[in-house]
Amino acid sequence: GDSVTQMEGPVTLSEEACLTINCTYTATGYPSLFWYVQYPGEGLQLLLKATKADDKGSNKGFEATYRKETTSFHLEKGSVQVSDSAVYFCALSKIKAAGNKLTFGGGTRVLVKP
Amino acid sequence: ETGVTQSPTHLIKTRGQQVTLRCSSQSGHNTVSWYQQALGQGPQFIFQYYREEENGRGNFPPRFSGLQFPNYSSELNVNALELDDSALYLCASSLAAGGSETQYFGPGTRLLVL
Numbered sequence: 001g002d003s004v005t006q007m008e009g010p011v012t013l014s015e016e017a018c019l020t021i022n023c024t025y026t027a028t029g030y031p032s033l034f035w036y037v038q039y040p041g042e043g044l045q046l047l048l049k050a051t052k053a054d055d056k057g058s059n060k061g062f063e064a065t066y067r068k069e070t071t072s073f074h075l076e077k078g079s080v081q082v083s084d085s086a087v088y089f090c091a092l093s094k095i096k097a098a099g100n101k102l103t104f105g106g107g108t109r110v111l112v113k114p
Numbered sequence: 115e116t117g118v119t120q121s122p123t124h125l126i127k128t129r130g131q132q133v134t135l136r137c138s139s140q141s142g143h144n145t146v147s148w149y150q151q152a153l154g155q156g157p158q159f160i161f162q163y164y165r166e167e168e169n170g171r172g173n174f175p176p177r178f179s180g181l182q183f184p185n186y187s188s189e190l191n192v193n194a195l196e197l198d199d200s201a202l203y204l205c206a207s208s209l210a211a212g213g214s215e216t217q218y219f220g221p222g223t224r225l226l227v228l
Contacts (some may be wrong), residue, residue, distance in 0.1 A: 004156075031213040043118075043219040044157070050215040089156055095213035099170030101147065102206075102217060104156030114117055 002027040006090045006105035013080055013112050021075040021108045023064075023090035025079070031092040033057075033066050033073040034102065037089045046074075080112045116141060118207050118220035126226045127195050134189040135206030135223045137143055143196075143218070145169070145211045146188040148180060151202040151222070164211045200227045 004027030006023045013019060025031065032051045036044040053068035064075045072091060090105040119138045139146050145164045151158035155156050159172035165183035177193040186207070192199055202224050206217035 036219075043120075043221040044206075046216055046218065049214075049216060070227070091156075092214075093213050093217075095211075099147070099162040099164065100145075100208070100213045100215060100217075101159040101162060101170055101172065101209050103159070104140070104148070106156050107154075 002031070002094065002103045004090050004092055004103055004105035006088075006108050009087075009109035011108060011110045013110070015082055015112055015114050016079045017112075019075070019077045019080045019084070019110065020075070021088055021090075021110070022077065023073045023105060025071050025073065025092050026073075027092055027094060027103075029094060030068075030071060032092065033064070034091045035062070035064055035073070035075050036089045036091060036104075038089065038107070039084075041102045044089065046098075051107050080110075082112050083113045085110060118140075118205060118218055119195055120203075120205050120220040122222050122223060123221070124224045124226075126228065128228050129195055129197060131148050131195050132191065132193045133195060135192075135203050135225075137188045137190070137207075137220060139186045139188070139207035140182075140207075143193060143207035143209055144186050145208045145215070146186065147208070147217060148188070148190050149206065150174075150199075151203040151204055152203070157204055160190065162193045162211065169211055195227045197227050200225060 050066035148160040158159040
């Protein structure tokens, strides 16, 4: 079945450091790929998405490129802030018999220190 | 524009009881999905409703059931609660059930089963 694997955390960084969170997926066909962010005590917020190979999603300084050849969708930010401290989830979605369910990775906790 | 709302925010039940969680979808959205997020894990797909019909189900037992109403709001019902049902329950709505459609999440209902 479909699956998403992302690097385990926690990832601890200093403010203004570069962030990369690796995400790889296993799926047949052509899934859409998403990054969601979850702040403490809250639900999930969409950070960015890409719907086809070589698409780049970007938002709030974060970027991720849909690489079909390596089945990856790594999240990057050039200069993190304390406010970026959160849990980040990589996910995929396909139209199947089970509707367009999202399949999530296990999440990566990021802590940015001042 | 009102986002996805869920009620209640927190709930404590005892094993064997039944619970109903509620979700109001974002304006104009006809598709609602429910997810269970255990502590420290990624969300797991429970089921999806599209125009009042179940449109896919994850690997959850029949004691997890749902409804979608004509205004596209939704309920999740869980019978015969077990300790392992303790989790954050997330509702997400989308414009349609297509694979590339973005799902927008509510803040969740945190259920504790004692």
